Amino acid sequence: MTFGDIKYRLNEFWSEFRKEKSGLIGLGILIVALLVVVFEPLILPWKDANTRWRSIDYWQDNSANAPPAWMNAFTKLKAPVTMRIEDAKKEETELDGGIKLVTYTFDYHYTADKAPLDVILHITGHGDIPFQVAIERPDGATIDLAQRFEQGLSGQDIRLSIDNDGREAAFTFVKNYESQEALEQFSGKSLRTADILFNIAQPGMAKEFKPLKGTYKLIAKAMLLDPQNSDVEEPYIVVTGSISGLLGTDDSKRDLFSGLVAGLKWALLIGFLTSAISVFIGVMYGIVSAYFGGAVDSVMQFVYQIVNSMPVLPVLIVISAIFKPNIYMLILVMVLFFWTGSVMTVRSMALQIKEETYIEAAKALGAKKSRIIFKHMVPILIPYSFASMALSVPSAIVYESSVSLLGLGDATIVTWGQILHDAMQGAAILKGIWWWILPPGLLIAIMGMTFAFLGFSMDKILHPKLKTR
Amino acid sequence: MYKWFVLKRVLKGIFTYIIIIFIMSVLFNTVNEQTMRASIEDQVRAESMRLKNMQPSAIQRYQQQRRDELVHLYRLDRPLLERILFRTWNTITFSFGKSTIIKSSRGDRDVIIIIGEAIPRSLILFTLAAAIEIAVGIILGLKKAQKPGGTLDRTTSLVTMIVYGMPTFWLAMILIMFFVYQLKIFPSAGMHSVPLPQGIMYLVDLLWHMTLPLLTLLLIGFWGVSFVVRNIVLSILQEDYIMAARARGIPEKRVLFGHTLRTAAPPLITISVLSLLASISGAIIFEGIFSWPGLGNLYWIAVQQNDIPVLMGDLAVTVGLYQMGLIMLDLTYGFMDPRIKVGGKA
Numbered sequence: 001m002t003f004g005d006i007k008y009r010l011n012e013f014w015s016e017f018r019k020e021k022s023g024l025i026g027l028g029i030l031i032v033a034l035l036v037v038v039f040e041p042l043i044l045p046w047k048d049a050n051t052r053w054r055s056i057d058y059w060q061d062n063s064a065n066a067p068p069a070w071m072n073a074f075t076k077l078k079a080p081v082t083m084r085i086e087d088a089k090k091e092e093t094e095l096d097g098g099i100k101l102v103t104y105t106f107d108y109h110y111t112a113d114k115a116p117l118d119v120i121l122h123i124t125g126h127g128d129i130p131f132q133v134a135i136e137r138p139d140g141a142t143i144d145l146a147q148r149f150e151q152g153l154s155g156q157d158i159r160l161s162i163d164n165d166g167r168e169a170a171f172t173f174v175k176n177y178e179s180q181e182a183l184e185q186f187s188g189k190s191l192r193t194a195d196i197l198f199n200i201a202q203p204g205m206a207k208e209f210k211p212l213k214g215t216y217k218l219i220a221k222a223m224l225l226d227p228q229n230s231d232v233e234e235p236y237i238v239v240t241g242s243i244s245g246l247l248g249t250d251d252s253k254r255d256l257f258s259g260l261v262a263g264l265k266w267a268l269l270i271g272f273l274t275s276a277i278s279v280f281i282g283v284m285y286g287i288v289s290a291y292f293g294g295a296v297d298s299v300m301q302f303v304y305q306i307v308n309s310m311p312v313l314p315v316l317i318v319i320s321a322i323f324k325p326n327i328y329m330l331i332l333v334m335v336l337f338f339w340t341g342s343v344m345t346v347r348s349m350a351l352q353i354k355e356e357t358y359i360e361a362a363k364a365l366g367a368k369k370s371r372i373i374f375k376h377m378v379p380i381l382i383p384y385s386f387a388s389m390a391l392s393v394p395s396a397i398v399y400e401s402s403v404s405l406l407g408l409g410d411a412t413i414v415t416w417g418q419i420l421h422d423a424m425q426g427a428a429i430l431k432g433i434w435w436w437i438l439p440p441g442l443l444i445a446i447m448g449m450t451f452a453f454l455g456f457s458m459d460k461i462l463h464p465k466l467k468t469r
Numbered sequence: 470m471y472k473w474f475v476l477k478r479v480l481k482g483i484f485t486y487i488i489i490i491f492i493m494s495v496l497f498n499t500v501n502e503q504t505m506r507a508s509i510e511d512q513v514r515a516e517s518m519r520l521k522n523m524q525p526s527a528i529q530r531y532q533q534q535r536r537d538e539l540v541h542l543y544r545l546d547r548p549l550l551e552r553i554l555f556r557t558w559n560t561i562t563f564s565f566g567k568s569t570i571i572k573s574s575r576g577d578r579d580v581i582i583i584i585g586e587a588i589p590r591s592l593i594l595f596t597l598a599a600a601i602e603i604a605v606g607i608i609l610g611l612k613k614a615q616k617p618g619g620t621l622d623r624t625t626s627l628v629t630m631i632v633y634g635m636p637t638f639w640l641a642m643i644l645i646m647f648f649v650y651q652l653k654i655f656p657s658a659g660m661h662s663v664p665l666p667q668g669i670m671y672l673v674d675l676l677w678h679m680t681l682p683l684l685t686l687l688l689i690g691f692w693g694v695s696f697v698v699r700n701i702v703l704s705i706l707q708e709d710y711i712m713a714a715r716a717r718g719i720p721e722k723r724v725l726f727g728h729t730l731r732t733a734a735p736p737l738i739t740i741s742v743l744s745l746l747a748s749i750s751g752a753i754i755f756e757g758i759f760s761w762p763g764l765g766n767l768y769w770i771a772v773q774q775n776d777i778p779v780l781m782g783d784l785a786v787t788v789g790l791y792q793m794g795l796i797m798l799d800l801t802y803g804f805m806d807p808r809i810k811v812g813g814k815a
Contacts, residue, residue, distance in 0.1 A: 398634060398751070407773075432646060441636060449634060453630055
């Protein structure tokens with residue numbers, strides 16, 4: 001089979017395939033999915049979602065169980081969206097005695113109707129550094145939130161949360177406006193810092209939240225006592241809102257959109273690898289079984305029947321529970337069950353081809369068995385298996401997600417099934433956290449639909465008998 | 470010679486089952502023996518607790534003696550092959566031993582009792598679902614085949630492809646979220662209300678609990694069935710005798726239900742049993758979402774509690790049921806289609 005042959009056959013196939021509307025839709029979705037996988041580093045909002053999905057401190061600045069950001073379009077009271085601000089105005093001033101004062105000013109435009117949950121400052125420091133954080137409100141008031149002295153830093157990340165570290169300062173600020181009686185009903189602990197800071201300063205502010213909209217300035221000052229040996233760099237703030245990202249967060253504060261994008265490549269890999277390897281094995285098995293016949297055929301049919309009479313998922317669950325396989329081992333185990341799918345059709349087709357005259361001619365010319373099988377039988381039968389290849393992709397994805405749903409998935413990667421497992425564990429059904437349950441399953445279903453579209457269209461073209469119906 | 474056909478098929482099924490169990494005994498041998506040794510240690514410790522007024526050395530001697538006895542009883546001191554064969558034999562004769570944590574509803578710790586409780590619960594759910602699936606699927610399939618390429622045919626075929634890769638457990642989650650926690654018209658989990666209603670209300674209560682699991686299976690199941698029914702019926706409708714029947718003026722209804730369905734019966738039975746088997750093989754864990762206390766739910770509990778004997782027993786029983794389904798499939802097929810039992814080869 002030459003390159004020209006392949007090209008001709010592909011052209012022929014394409015001219016038929018173009019007429020199948022569902023097939024084209026499937027192809028379109030598949031191409032989009034592949035593009036997402038290729039451009040994953042650009043699309044991922046959280047760049048390390050792949051490697052640090054289970055790290056607690058990577059996600060700590062998010063809010064837990066936050067609905068998607070676009071939920072604001074459906075609510076009357078707008079909630080602030082979680083955002084990260086890296087733009088800072090940097091000022092350096094020399095003080096007496098060789099001390100340098102570095103000031104970073106962040107602007108936050110506050111327009112929501114609810115207060116953010118927290119504002120968190122991150123900064124990387126070297127050496128011994130006293131820090132000071134203040135906030136300047138749109139009404140002109142400046143509140144000194146917190147001070148901290150960090151010693152012996154060597155590039156660690158300093159994290160200052162105004163909710164924790166600025167609580168006392170906020171309470172002092174409320175005292176200016178509230179009467180003593182009103183204050184007695186609250187202790188410093190029951191107040192949320194952000195509720196005070198983003199509130200209009202007036203009597204009754206401790207009870208009721210009225211947003212003071214406008215531009216807030218978060219001012220972070222770091223004193224470099226010994227400018228040669230100490231330094232601060234890479235400052236940024238995170239404003240933690242009660243809604244977050246494209247698809248919200250789960251109860252471990254993870255951004256679900258990042259998880260779903262990271263899971264896509266695994267779903268495709270599981271589907272492709274499992275179906276491609278198993279269909280290849282199945283085709284070879286069917287051909288060998290048909291070509292040699294006799295005792296070989298009987299033994300091979302027996303093995304086939306044994307594998308075929310095992311229920312896949314239960315066996316898969318027990319194997320995963322006992323051997324705790326990684327993802328590639330799981331794929332291998334699935335291949336051990338999936339190859340039977342195409343054996344029977346291939347075998348019956350190979351039985352017909354075997355009797356063709358050109359096979360007889362090849363035999364008469366003294367062709368080896370391997371040459372007849374690989375040169376004359378495999379090229380004819382492989383295209384027919386493409387349809388069953390596409391149709392077995394969805395079940396591979398569903399089996400993996402079922403195993404992951406039980407908590408037996410590979411813990412080094414993120415898959416959609418694992419997200420659903422976490423959702424089950426986090427009682428997302430009970431709490432009605434639909435953005436945690438709906439998207440992963442929907443994606444599994446869409447992947448299944450895509451390959452069903454492709455598979456059924458290819459089936460129609462490659463098995464012309466179905467076309468008349 | 471139907472009885473020879475039956476005998477041959479049943480023997481072959483049993484033989485296949487034995488081989489599968491043997492493979493599994495080989496595969497899971499290490500884990501099984503670890504669990505067994507651990508349970509022997511437990512037993513020895515429990516027994517020596519009861520001994521009083523004995524020297525420590527005497528207790529130790531007694532423990533060692535008991536341990537050796539039990540190891541010998543469970544043949545853990547025998548060669549590997551004999552151990553594996555012994556386990557295979559135990560599994561085939563359904564002596565799975567005792568569970569490590571899980572108990573049956575009456576407090577028994579025999580694995581066979583725990584699983585025996587779960588079997589009817591799973592069967593009633595899955596067979597009922599399969600029966601409804603087939604009924605709806607056949608009716609829809611016939612309607613589709615009557616007008617191939619029509620609006621109904623095309624839309625339902627589209628839905629078939631859309632639900633093709635939809636995970637049952639996910640649909641279950643969504644249905645629970647909507648019907649149980651939003652509309653609050655179905656119970657969230659389990660099989661019965663507490664306290665157990667009596668008489669006719671018991672049945673009503675059971676059906677009420679079963680509605681949502683059934684709905685989940687149906688919503689995904691019957692599309693595929695109707696698609697296959699359509700293809701089978703369509704190929705039969707092109708046969709000459711159908712044309713002859715129509716030419717004789719036999720009403721269309723009788724052509725469809727009398728002539729076509731009779732010929733289509735064997736493959737229809739095949740797909741109905743196959744769809745039942747497919748849900749055992751692929752969707753069984755969705756029971757866990759509904760806490761339906763069947764075999765699928767048992768996998769969840771056994772995995773979570775790490776109860777190896779129950780897990781192994783559950784697997785052996787599921788494989789057995791699956792095997793029985795396959796045998797039933799061939800037997801009914803042979804009964805409906807005489808060519809098979811005579812020719813011997815399909």
